[in-house]
Amino acid sequence: MNIxxxxxxxxxxxxxxxxxxxxxxxxxxxxxxxxxxxxEIHGGNLTLDLNATKYMDSTALGVIxxxxxxxxxxxxxxxxTGMTPRIKRLFEITGLSDLLNxxxxxxxxxxx
Amino acid sequence: MTxxxxxxxxxxxxxxxxxxxARLASSGAASRMGYSFDAIEDIKVAVSExxxxxxxxxxxxxxxxxxxxxxxxxxxxxxxxVIHNGESFDASQALQKLKPIDPYADLDEVxxxxxxxxxxxxxxxQVTISTECGVAVRMIKFLSRDGVERIANKVxxxx
Ligand SMILES: Nc1ncnc2c1ncn2[C@@H]1O[C@H](COP(=O)(O)OP(=O)(O)OP(=O)(O)O)[C@@H](O)[C@H]1O
Ligand SMILES: [Mg+2]
Numbered sequence: 533m534n535i536x537x538x539x540x541x542x543x544x545x546x547x548x549x550x551x552x553x554x555x556x557x558x559x560x561x562x563x564x565x566x567x568x569x570x571x572e573i574h575g576g577n578l579t580l581d582l583n584a585t586k587y588m589d590s591t592a593l594g595v596i597x598x599x600x601x602x603x604x605x606x607x608x609x610x611x612x613t614g615m616t617p618r619i620k621r622l623f624e625i626t627g628l629s630d631l632l633n634x635x636x637x638x639x640x641x642x643x644x
Numbered sequence: 645m646t647x648x649x650x651x652x653x654x655x656x657x658x659x660x661x662x663x664x665x666a667r668l669a670s671s672g673a674a675s676r677m678g679y680s681f682d683a684i685e686d687i688k689v690a691v692s693e694x695x696x697x698x699x700x701x702x703x704x705x706x707x708x709x710x711x712x713x714x715x716x717x718x719x720x721x722x723x724x725x726v727i728h729n730g731e732s733f734d735a736s737q738a739l740q741k742l743k744p745i746d747p748y749a750d751l752d753e754v755x756x757x758x759x760x761x762x763x764x765x766x767x768x769x770q771v772t773i774s775t776e777c778g779v780a781v782r783m784i785k786f787l788s789r790d791g792v793e794r795i796a797n798k799v800x801x802x803x
Contacts, residue, residue: 556667557696558660587667589692590759597745597756604751618685625766626759630747 535559535585537566545576550614552584555592564595571603571610578603583614593628600635611636649723652715656695658703658728663695666713666726673715674722677787686767687722687785693760694726694781702730702779721769721786729778736801739765739773774802 535553542548547570555563570578580596582588596612603610612632615623623629654669656662670691674684695711703709709730716723742762745754765771770784 554664556660556692557663557699587688589689589696590757590763591696593759594756597754601751601754601756618682622689622763625744626763627745627747631745631754634747635751 535562537563539566539570545573547573547576547578548581549578550581550584554587555585555595556587556589557591560591560595563592564598567595567599568602571599571608572606573608574606576603576606576608578608578610580610580612581614582612582616582619585614585616585619588619588622590626593622593626596628597631600632604635609636650717652717654713654715656711656713657707658699658709658711658730659707660696660699660705662711663692663699666691666695666711669713670715670724673717674785677717677722679722679785679787683785683787687724690764690768690783690785691724691726693764694724694783697760697781698726698728698730698779701733702728704731719787721784723782723784725780725782727778727780732775732777732779735773735775735779739801772800772802776802 535551535555538550538552540548540550549567549570551563553559567580570576580599600610620629652669652673654666656665667688671684671688674687679687691713698711699705709728712727714725714727738761742765744762764781764783768783769786772782774780774782
């Protein structure tokens with residue numbers, strides 16, 4: 533069981549990370565290693581694409597929270613797209629959806 | 645009513661790379677019992693969380709111990725118990741603290757972990773954690789035919 537992580541530079545400071553497979557305790561460290569450095573790019577714009585992610589649990593949610601925190605610290609935009617209904621459900625139950633939405637909203641009108 | 649249960653027992657090395665095997669086994673059992681796609685996914689996440697905790701907390705990622713998984717396939721329910729003999733914890737205290745992420749909290753205050761037991765409790769119908777000797781997490785998912793909702797989330801501990 534493995535994940536494959538595709539990193540794509542889409543333009544000036546625009547990055548896309550797409551994850552294919554299952555994110556669990558075994559594979560989450562790999563995601564963290566691929567994702568976290570990109571959240572440290574000041575003024576960057578990073579998207580995590582979960583379109584091809586078949587499974588995830590709290591270990592993946594933890595990486596996403598860590599990415600969001602780091603991105604906000606480095607004034608990098610971070611968003612998540614392509615969630616299957618199943619993954620969306622996990623995001624909603626755990627409150628991660630609201631946290632991601634709030635982070636995006638406050639980003640839009642914050643100037644500090 | 646007497647009920648004979650079919651029992652599946654599985655012993656896995658307490659290593660991260662084997663947690664996916666527990667998911668496969670539980671989804672196999674659940675799908676043969678006739679659970680819906682969503683219920684099967686719920687069961688997979690719950691089993692995975694319990695195994696992950698055994699690997700990460702029970703054995704502190706030492707990769708030495710074993711995880712025992714007992715799946716009891718009953719008439720109306722699948723009961724899965726995930727057991728390890730590693731380090732125990734104060735389950736009743738942990739269960740009292742179960743909560744989702746607070747989206748209005750300061751980002752610095754948002755924890756990166758602490759969602760595993762919360763998810764187990766949210767996704768399964770009954771959860772009991774016993775910590776007499778190591779840790780045993782017992783989780784039940786009812787098989788609802790005719791769409792009848794069963795007992796709501798109920799967590800308890802036995803010390
Ligand atoms: N099976 C277990 N054996 C020993 N300790 C456990 C076990 N399950 C949970 N714990 C303890 O309870 C705490 C909460 O567990 P929980 O799964 O909710 O969060 P986490 O594992 O810390 O983070 P996450 O699951 O979100 O990655 C753990 O940090 C650990 O201290
Ligand atoms: Mg956990």
